[in-house]
Amino acid sequence: MRTFRQIQPILAALRSHKTAVILLVLEIALTMAVLGNLVFIVYGTIQRSHVSTGVAESQIGLIQSITVIGEQSQGTTAGDLAALRNVPGVTHAAYGGPPLWYVERDPVFLDPSRQHPVAQMYEFQGSQDLSRTLGLHIVEGHDFSDDELPVLAKMSMSKDFQFPVLITRALADRLYPGGNALGRVLYDGNAASRVVGIVDHLRGEITGRPDDDYSMVYEYVVGAQNMGGGFMIRASDPARLPQVLHAAAAALQKADPAHVQNKLFTMPELRAKYFRSDLATGRMLLAIILILLVVTALGVSGLASFWVQQRRRQIGMRRALGATRGDILRYFQIENFLIVTGGVLLGALFAYALNLFLMHRFELAHLPANYLLAGAVALWLLGQLAVLGPALRAAAVPPVVATRSV
Amino acid sequence: MFGYYLDLAWRSLKRTPVLTGLMVLAIGLGIGASMTMLTVLHVMTDDPMPGRSAHLYTPHLDPLPRDYKLRDGSPDPTDDMTWPDAMALLKAHRGVRQAAMSGGSLLLRPARADLRPFYVSGRYATTDFFALFGVPFEQGSGWSAADDAAGAQVVVLSETLARKLFGTGKAVGQTVRLGEHDFRVIGVTADWAPKPVFYDDQTGTQYSDADLFFLPLSVAVDEKLQVSGNRSGWVHGDDTSLTSANMTWLQFWVQLDTPAQVAAYRQYLVDYSAQQKALGRFQRPPTNAKLYSLMSWLAHENLVPGDVDLQLWLALGFLFVCLLNIVALLLAKFLRRSGAISVRRALGARRRDIFVQLGIESALIGVAGGVLGLAIAQLGLWSIRQRPDDYAKLAQMDMSMLLGTLGLAVLASVLAGLLPAWRACRVPPALQLKGG
Numbered sequence: 058m059r060t061f062r063q064i065q066p067i068l069a070a071l072r073s074h075k076t077a078v079i080l081l082v083l084e085i086a087l088t089m090a091v092l093g094n095l096v097f098i099v100y101g102t103i104q105r106s107h108v109s110t111g112v113a114e115s116q117i118g119l120i121q122s123i124t125v126i127g128e129q130s131q132g133t134t135a136g137d138l139a140a141l142r143n144v145p146g147v148t149h150a151a152y153g154g155p156p157l158w159y160v161e162r163d164p165v166f167l168d169p170s171r172q173h174p175v176a177q178m179y180e181f182q183g184s185q186d187l188s189r190t191l192g193l194h195i196v197e198g199h200d201f202s203d204d205e206l207p208v209l210a211k212m213s214m215s216k217d218f219q220f221p222v223l224i225t226r227a228l229a230d231r232l233y234p235g236g237n238a239l240g241r242v243l244y245d246g247n248a249a250s251r252v253v254g255i256v257d258h259l260r261g262e263i264t265g266r267p268d269d270d271y272s273m274v275y276e277y278v279v280g281a282q283n284m285g286g287g288f289m290i291r292a293s294d295p296a297r298l299p300q301v302l303h304a305a306a307a308a309l310q311k312a313d314p315a316h317v318q319n320k321l322f323t324m325p326e327l328r329a330k331y332f333r334s335d336l337a338t339g340r341m342l343l344a345i346i347l348i349l350l351v352v353t354a355l356g357v358s359g360l361a362s363f364w365v366q367q368r369r370r371q372i373g374m375r376r377a378l379g380a381t382r383g384d385i386l387r388y389f390q391i392e393n394f395l396i397v398t399g400g401v402l403l404g405a406l407f408a409y410a411l412n413l414f415l416m417h418r419f420e421l422a423h424l425p426a427n428y429l430l431a432g433a434v435a436l437w438l439l440g441q442l443a444v445l446g447p448a449l450r451a452a453a454v455p456p457v458v459a460t461r462s463v
Numbered sequence: 464m465f466g467y468y469l470d471l472a473w474r475s476l477k478r479t480p481v482l483t484g485l486m487v488l489a490i491g492l493g494i495g496a497s498m499t500m501l502t503v504l505h506v507m508t509d510d511p512m513p514g515r516s517a518h519l520y521t522p523h524l525d526p527l528p529r530d531y532k533l534r535d536g537s538p539d540p541t542d543d544m545t546w547p548d549a550m551a552l553l554k555a556h557r558g559v560r561q562a563a564m565s566g567g568s569l570l571l572r573p574a575r576a577d578l579r580p581f582y583v584s585g586r587y588a589t590t591d592f593f594a595l596f597g598v599p600f601e602q603g604s605g606w607s608a609a610d611d612a613a614g615a616q617v618v619v620l621s622e623t624l625a626r627k628l629f630g631t632g633k634a635v636g637q638t639v640r641l642g643e644h645d646f647r648v649i650g651v652t653a654d655w656a657p658k659p660v661f662y663d664d665q666t667g668t669q670y671s672d673a674d675l676f677f678l679p680l681s682v683a684v685d686e687k688l689q690v691s692g693n694r695s696g697w698v699h700g701d702d703t704s705l706t707s708a709n710m711t712w713l714q715f716w717v718q719l720d721t722p723a724q725v726a727a728y729r730q731y732l733v734d735y736s737a738q739q740k741a742l743g744r745f746q747r748p749p750t751n752a753k754l755y756s757l758m759s760w761l762a763h764e765n766l767v768p769g770d771v772d773l774q775l776w777l778a779l780g781f782l783f784v785c786l787l788n789i790v791a792l793l794l795a796k797f798l799r800r801s802g803a804i805s806v807r808r809a810l811g812a813r814r815r816d817i818f819v820q821l822g823i824e825s826a827l828i829g830v831a832g833g834v835l836g837l838a839i840a841q842l843g844l845w846s847i848r849q850r851p852d853d854y855a856k857l858a859q860m861d862m863s864m865l866l867g868t869l870g871l872a873v874l875a876s877v878l879a880g881l882l883p884a885w886r887a888c889r890v891p892p893a894l895q896l897k898g899g
Binding site: 076077080081083084087088090091095098123124126164174317319330333334337338341342345348349351352353355356359360363364366367411415418419420 | 581773852
């Protein structure tokens with residue numbers, strides 16, 4: 058009640074400092090707008106960097122062979138894969154690439170005329186055992202069985218051949234909303250595919266958009282040909298993945314010296330590299346957030362200490378008339394709270410406006426309301442912290458000041 | 464008077480070191496953050512070929528069918544040119560110089576036993592490429608039009624690649640095995656890497672790439688060498704050979720020295736399109752043909768990544784918050800001196816004098832803030848150079864940005880001082896004195 062009764066005179070006092078108060082409210086409002094959106098962006102980046110691709114990332118390693126030199130070389134891709142599978146610690150091996158690594162993206166159609174693409178999808182292709190090497194979770198239908206796979210050497214480009222494919226749940230729901238996707242036929246730019254199974258998740262890239270999870274997988278049987286490209290292994294023990302990968306690379310080189318090996322990396326390494334730039338941006342934005350808070354706090358405390366100095370006589374008078382130190386302290390704290398509240402209310406508006414602008418220009422998502430609430434709480438705390446010093450100084454003004462002239 | 468005001472300002476600022484420090488810090492942080500991002504934007508949109516860019520143009524034709532719809536996220540086929548069109552423009556020879564080109568990536572198998580095979584990216588081009596872009600040579604020279612016509616297997620290496628393959632020895636006359644063919648080295652370019660690689664199509668990493676070899680375009684087409692970049696066809700099931708009339712993949716640049724030449728070339732493009740339309744090959748209006756200057760082409764391609772743009776906006780918003788802060792602090796500071804100001808007014812100072820005096824005080828804060836901002840911007844640029852992005856290595860401040868930083872800081876602080884100074888100079892003379 059006491060506190061409440063104090064508000065009236067505080068508002069009256071603020072009315073005589075209109076310009077300064079408006080500036081302070083504006084500053085807090087802008088801080089809130091920028092702060093809310095920045096935190097939202099940074100948090101979104103961090104969240105995104107934890108989204109799974111849907112494969113057994115901790116167990117997968119890749120050997121990239123840029124080419125095979127020498128036409129007379131004796132190796133075959135089938136032989137290469139057998140050599141990789143024989144390495145101790147390797148459970149599966151396949152020719153093909155993992156997510157986040159140059160995955161082809163093609164439009165998908167529901168009819169062979171290919172007039173209206175329904176969506177863009179990621180296409181994972183590789184040798185037999187690709188789905189098991191990736192460690193896909195099949196939730197409906199069945200995994201590829203070896204007898205249904207096309208043989209690469211004899212792959213007929215006849216118009217009626219239908220590749221057996223796995224598609225993700227998200228793509229199935231997009232293509233056949235509410236319907237059963239199993240057994241249906243879909244078309245990419247070149248070929249027709251029949252859905253034999255549905256996997257829970259498989260993301261070609263992680264951009265944060267829902268169509269990251271629109272993917273299709275198909276396998277073919279590799280045999281006597283000798284190809285460069287990606288060779289994936291899946292290790293049984295994630296902790297030993299780096300050692301197993303190196304052993305596998307050595308085994309591949311021994312089995313088929315014609316390979317020119319270029320890169321060797323594990324999925325966790327690929328993932329770290331994929332997000333390096335985004336996380337660097339996140340760190341920079343975080344730095345801007347901190348600096349922004351500091352600047353705002355400095356501004357609030359600078360103006361407050363000016364007001365304290367300006368009102369020394371009035372403070373002394375109030376003390377002489379019986380106000381306690383606590384009263385004076387609370388006066389400045391309430392004053393600050395009122396100003397910050399004004400700023401926060403205006404700031405919520407600004408934050409939404411800025412968010413709309415950012416959504417329009419940079420494909421940002423909608424700012425959830427709880428970010429505004431968190432921003433408001435942060436600014437209230439910051440304001441109280443900033444005003445504490447000047448308010449304490451005000452409270453320390455002795456009553457005798459009232460009796461002195463300037 | 465200026466010296467006197469400067470002295471007054473200096474004394475006034477010294478009297479309140481904490482408040483002054485706060486203001487300098489606020490302006491320094493705001494300026495530092497914005498100049499970091501402005502510098503990044505500046506280096507990314509800078510002229511890649513100063514002195515030459517004004518004469519370089521890129522023509523663009525529109526051979527697409529009338530009902531072709533551009534899909535979201537896929538490249539615009541008219542960004543590039545088809546083989547028949549490029550050859551026609553080349554043969555017409557309407558510019559001072561002209562060249563067709565495309566990027567390519569080939570496996571290089573070094574003769575040296577200690578080097579493993581590796582991929583190199585370079586450029587397939589026609590003879591004028593070197594003269595058109597003013598590529599400097601360290602040894603030898605480019606190839607001739609006759610080499611182009613004959614499909615001669617010759618190559619020009621960049622200095623970096625030549626040194627890697629042949630050390631400091633003479634590279635010209637040596638043989639390099641690229642893909643499945645042997646090429647005779649006829650020249651070595653001195654370090655030459657425009658940033659961005661404006662003549663490439665949009666698929667490359669334009670700020671960190673450089674061409675390591677150059678070879679005749681005719682060889683690439685004859686031998687079906689691997690072409691990098693977009694290959695956009697629009698007839699389903701059509702042949703996808705490089706010479707197809709329904710697929711764009713080439714970049715074309717032309718040198719035009721006078722406005723008259725530019726106008727004539729523009730007309731020529733329209734005429735050519737009209738002629739192709741009459742022949743039934745083009746379907747769209749001939750006026751769709753465009754001629755971009757180098758800088759307007761870069762603007763059209765908009766190479767600046769979204770996150771740089773976003774960060775620039777945020778930095779400017781941040782500067783604005785800092786400025787508001789300074790306005791409030793200056794207001795407090797100036798009005799606190801109401802007593803002194805009213806005495807000066809009583810002694811005959813005009814409002815204008817007070818205004819100028821306080822303006823100089825704001826500017827002084829701006830200078831100090833600018834110096835601090837410069838240091839902070841260097842720190843910011845350093846942190847950007849540590850980033851993995853393609854453009855990161857370019858983030859360096861040049862002289863114009865350096866002066867720009869100081870200028871912006873002073874301008875910002877004077878602007879911030881306007882309202883407080885205006886309020887302060889309206890203090891009535893002597894009236895304040897009575898209050899006591």
